[in-house]
Amino acid sequence: MKREETVDYHIKSSWHAISRMYNQQAAEEGFTTAIGFVLININSKEGTPATKIAPQIGLETRSLTRMLKTMEEKGLIFKKPDLVDKRSVRIYLTEEGKRKKERSINTIREFNEQVRSVVSQEELNVFFSVFQKIQGVIDQVQTEKNIDLQKAIIEF
Template identity: 60%
Template sequence: MKKEETVDYHIKVVWHAISRMYNQGGLEKGITASSGFVLLNIDIEEGTPATKIAPLLGMEARSLTRMLKNMEQTGLIYREKDPNDKRSVRIMLTEEGKKKRSFSKKAVLYFNDSVRKKVSDEKLSAFFDVMSSIEEVIEENRNIEQQIILIENE
């Protein structure tokens, strides 16, 4: 099978193109695609528990920890103890973080509007269905190493 015939090749190529586009657009604003997505997943008023952000983004907690530390150092976020649970920490947006979040939201909406102008609702619906199915396959095959061993032993 050629790489162009694999599902993951197309997902990877398109995701990298989207990420590059957002990174270039955010360069002047001092944010990356990743930090923009983090900002979009933080509640403007209430903040968001630190433990909830990684799952929202499909990230590993370790990667997010580094990113949050960097975002805190650049003045986009700050940490605050949860008033309802003193053991929990909420990630809050600074005023600068709110501005960058607003920019990120506009960029995402603009891109999505551009896609919707080119792609019919029917095709987008099919795309979302396919992506959901791919996500199910990923969940079913979490331990791919064991799956490969089983296939090799057949």
């Protein structure tokens, strides 16, 4: 099977192209796509618990900690202790952070509008359905691996 005939090749190459496009636009604003995704996931008014951000965007906690430090140094966010859970910290956007968040949202919106101008809603529905099925396959494989691992541990 040629790589161009594999599902993962097309997903990966498309995501890399999207990521490059987003990074180019983010670089013009002085930040990265990853920072843009973090900004999008911070509630502007109430702040967001730091522990909630990493799982929302698929980041390791260590990576997020470094990124939040960089974002704080760039003046995009500030931290405050959580009033309810004193062990937790909430992340808030500065005015500059709000501006960069809006730019990130607009970049994503513009890309989606461009795609929708050449791909019909019917085609998108099929596309989304196919991706749900692919995610189901991934979930099944992961579940089977976890079950196999648990059996191996029990047998050990």
